[in-house]
Amino acid sequence: MFRRPHNILTTKSESAKRLLLSFLVLSILPMASFNTKTAPAFGVKRVVIDAGHGGKDSGCLGASSKEKDVCLAIALKLGKFIEENLKGVEVIYTRKTDVFIELHERANIANKNKADLFVCIHANSGPKGSRGAETYIMGLHKSDANLAVAKRENASILMEDNYKTNYEGFDPNSDESYIIFNLMQSAYQEHSTKIAQKIQNHFKTIGRRNRGVKQAGFLVLYRTTMPSVLIETGFLTDKEEEKFLNDSASQSKISSAIFEAFKEYKQEIEKNLEGMEEIPVKKETVKEKKQEEKEVQNPPLYDYNDDTKVKKQLAFKVQLFSASTQMELKPENFKGLESVREYKDGSIYKYVAGNAKNMEEATQLQSEIREKGYKDAFVVAFYKGKRIPMSKAMKLMHAEK
Numbered sequence: 001m002f003r004r005p006h007n008i009l010t011t012k013s014e015s016a017k018r019l020l021l022s023f024l025v026l027s028i029l030p031m032a033s034f035n036t037k038t039a040p041a042f043g044v045k046r047v048v049i050d051a052g053h054g055g056k057d058s059g060c061l062g063a064s065s066k067e068k069d070v071c072l073a074i075a076l077k078l079g080k081f082i083e084e085n086l087k088g089v090e091v092i093y094t095r096k097t098d099v100f101i102e103l104h105e106r107a108n109i110a111n112k113n114k115a116d117l118f119v120c121i122h123a124n125s126g127p128k129g130s131r132g133a134e135t136y137i138m139g140l141h142k143s144d145a146n147l148a149v150a151k152r153e154n155a156s157i158l159m160e161d162n163y164k165t166n167y168e169g170f171d172p173n174s175d176e177s178y179i180i181f182n183l184m185q186s187a188y189q190e191h192s193t194k195i196a197q198k199i200q201n202h203f204k205t206i207g208r209r210n211r212g213v214k215q216a217g218f219l220v221l222y223r224t225t226m227p228s229v230l231i232e233t234g235f236l237t238d239k240e241e242e243k244f245l246n247d248s249a250s251q252s253k254i255s256s257a258i259f260e261a262f263k264e265y266k267q268e269i270e271k272n273l274e275g276m277e278e279i280p281v282k283k284e285t286v287k288e289k290k291q292e293e294k295e296v297q298n299p300p301l302y303d304y305n306d307d308t309k310v311k312k313q314l315a316f317k318v319q320l321f322s323a324s325t326q327m328e329l330k331p332e333n334f335k336g337l338e339s340v341r342e343y344k345d346g347s348i349y350k351y352v353a354g355n356a357k358n359m360e361e362a363t364q365l366q367s368e369i370r371e372k373g374y375k376d377a378f379v380v381a382f383y384k385g386k387r388i389p390m391s392k393a394m395k396l397m398h399a400e401k
């Protein structure tokens with residue numbers, strides 16, 4: 001009755017034809033009017049500054065100092081710089097004293113205050129000779145060293161009472177947990193990278209060794225709904241750096257470098273907004289297409305059979321965008337993608353592509369689709385045709401092993 005969805009996008013020659021077709025369609029039709037960009041809608045007015053660790057969680061240790069104290073000192077100085085020099089920007093701190101705050105609560109503070117930016121301040125620990133500053137954004141680690149930093153920072157949850165329920169079974173020591181993680185992040189990567197690069201540039205100008213912008217799966221970042229970065233300001237395990245990180249004047253230098261980066265980022269974002277005719281819409285909302293609205297009979301998400309095994313009822317797809325009006329599932333409406341399906345979430349239509357049977361396939365699919373121009377596309381899981389959390393999908397996958 002229904003056309004079977006393609007297993008993976010299209011073959012190479014097919015996709016080349018598709019590309020040509022979508023190019024032709026685009027040159028004839030006016031530009032599609034939906035927008036899935038996630039630029040902060042009204043500029044950068046509210047920043048949440050998160051001093052790492054605190055209370056019973058000391059963070060990493062130097063010879064004579066604790067990470068939690070260094071983080072707090074730099075965070076408070078950064079906040080003060082912003083408050084005194086950027087009128088109209090509200091600063092919210094996750095902590096201003098030596099208290100323990102759970103990682104998910106830090107993200108929660110940023111989300112519920114609708115912050116435009118989330119900045120976490122930390123200090124590093126590493127093998128002999130490790131020096132310099134690095135800024136992380138949420139993503140899949142490209143080296144074991146980056147993964148090690150995330151594992152160490154995420155280990156804070158082991159001091160929390162209900163970490164197993166609060167983090168949906170996340171195990172800070174399991175490599176696989178970090179793979180699932182990568183699939184959850186996505187939407188704010190572009191802006192997070194922008195501010196991260198600026199921070200590293202300004203660190204260079206104050207003479208810090210630049211270790212670059214890196215990616216890894218940090219629990220404190222993954223649930224934030226705004227651009228967010230985690231700064232490793234330096235190594236407490238290095239004698240010279242420990243001295244530097246604990247010196248009040250040097251802390252001010254570090255804070256002022258972050259402040260300059262923040263100021264530049266804010267100006268850039270807000271300048272771009274002025275140049276636009278319309279304010280970009282927020283994630284999950286789109287401008288309505290100017291076309292006659294008609295009832296569209298779209299095919300179901302995917303074929304599954306109640307009699308078959310669990311895995312056959314599971315599907316991983318890549319979500320492209322959401323829309324308030326229903327769209328016809330024609331490839332030309334979706335940059336030439338053929339296997340697009342829709343599902344409804346309340347009154348919102350969500351469009352997904354592909355049909356992957358496991359995580360590896362899904363990750364591959366996600367990068368193919370991002371290359372096609374859906375930069376914010378991310379993997380979603382379905383069970384018996386219903387959207388389920390990624391953690392549940394993983395449990396179901398493992399249940400049958």
Ligand SMILES: [Zn+2]
Nearest residue numbers: 052059122123
């Ligand atoms: Zn830390």
